[in-house]
Amino acid sequence: MIYIPTPWLINPNNEDKVRELLENLNQDLITDDLLTETEVISELEKLGETIIIEKLNNNEMAFGA
Incomplete structure (x- = not known):
């Protein structure tokens, strides 16, 4: 499961x-x-989740093993 800090979610x-x-x-x-x-x-x-998009674009989310 991916960790998503609550403040990163617009909704x-x-x-x-x-x-x-x-x-x-x-x-x-x-x-x-x-x-x-x-x-x-x-x-x-x-969905309007602009913070998550920003984090993805800035490579601030790690995926994979």
């Missing part, structure tokens, strides 16, 4: 969806059914 009600989206980027094996980083960012924009 805490989006936490489950944000986690689901970020899990696409937290995979050791990339498959066709996973979203790309661009698609994940697009979905986060739709």
Whole structure:
């Protein structure tokens, strides 16, 4: 599970969806059914989660083993 500090969420009600989206980027094996980083960012924009997008763009979130 990815750690997301509460202040990073614009809307805490989006936490489950944000986690689901970020899990696409937290995979050791990339498959066709996973979203790309661009698609994940697009979905986060739709949710208004700008802080998470900023953290991704600044490489402030670590994924993988």
